[in-house]
Amino acid sequence: MTTSKTLVAPTTAERIRSACARAGGAMVAVEGVEPTPTPVHHLLDDGSFAITVPANGRLAAMVVASGSAGMQAVLEMTDYAPLPLREPVRSLVWLSGRLHHVPTRDVSGLLDLIATANPNPALLQVNTGTDDASNGDTPYALVRLEIESVVVADSTGAESVGLSTLLEAEPDPFCTLESCWLQHLESAHREVVDRLAERLPTPLRGGRVRPLGLDRYGVQLRVEDVDGDHDVRLPFAKPVDDVTGLSQAIRVLMGCPFLNGLRARRI
Structure with missing residues (x-):
């Protein structure tokens, strides 16, 4: 089959x-x-x-x-x-x-x-x-x-x-929001970028890693290094169509076990 x-x-x-x-x-x-x-x-x-x-x-x-x-x-x-x-x-x-x-x-x-x-x-x-x-x-x-x-x-x-x-074809469902999301990711959630950078090939981890793109299929990172720029795509397990799915897919890429975010423990 x-x-x-x-x-x-x-x-x-x-x-x-x-x-x-x-x-x-x-x-x-x-x-x-x-x-x-x-x-x-x-x-x-x-x-x-x-x-x-x-x-x-x-x-x-x-x-x-x-x-x-x-x-x-x-x-x-x-x-x-x-x-x-x-x-x-x-x-x-x-x-x-x-x-x-x-x-x-x-x-x-x-x-x-x-x-x-x-x-x-x-x-x-x-x-x-x-x-x-x-x-x-x-x-x-x-x-x-x-x-x-x-x-x-x-x-x-x-x-x-x-x-x-x-x-x-259709434009990506997140394309009009991509700019503000990546700017916020760079300025307020650098730890997310650093976690994603751990997925890069070893030779590229020494450069400066920046968010480059975000779409329903994955995340793109730009590595600015002394020998030039390198673009790397980190694909999601499957395409996503809404913000909830996008958030979960990024958490999976980060290796986060809490797919829906941190939850308060019940007492």
Whole structure:
């Protein structure tokens, strides 16, 4: 009888979806224009990305002028570690395709759709053609990137993923909370990091061990050593889906016998 192999790490598509959900920096690049920061980059159900660009900038004007054909562009998203590491970039995602103007009549409905899943404050700065924005904020225009290829690169190398596979994947259930959890782990529970570090290969235990990542499949540690950085994943026995399961899985990794925490003894 065969048994299914338990995943010990997110799939490439899951890693990309999580990076999209928490990416701290994103840029749109087109030929002839300096890379343009975009505060909103939201994957739609049809496989395209809704993106905001400065409404009064050159890029927005170029997209309108490109008409129905659109223009070639690359959206680069950077997934930064939540701690001040020596090398803070955990992964880069490149989405290549054609950039299209969103007609004014479609802007309002698309904004509502995005806000339901991603209530980014920058959405309030998207206008329908006016030159002003409230509180002196930069006005943004909404454009759409039709994806042709998706590539992710991290310390393990680069890999592409099909658009259908990307749409079928889900972001990690803890990805939006990961940053604050790892920051708290580093600042208030260093003993947990030290216990986890005991699981590292012996040659790596002499370096500075930092929390690097946390997902439903396990914990990632970064070892900063004199000969460079080393990333190590400590997998859970099985994937977890909620905070209770996550807490128990981390205790197992630590070798703690009290899976549900310390309990008062009955008298």
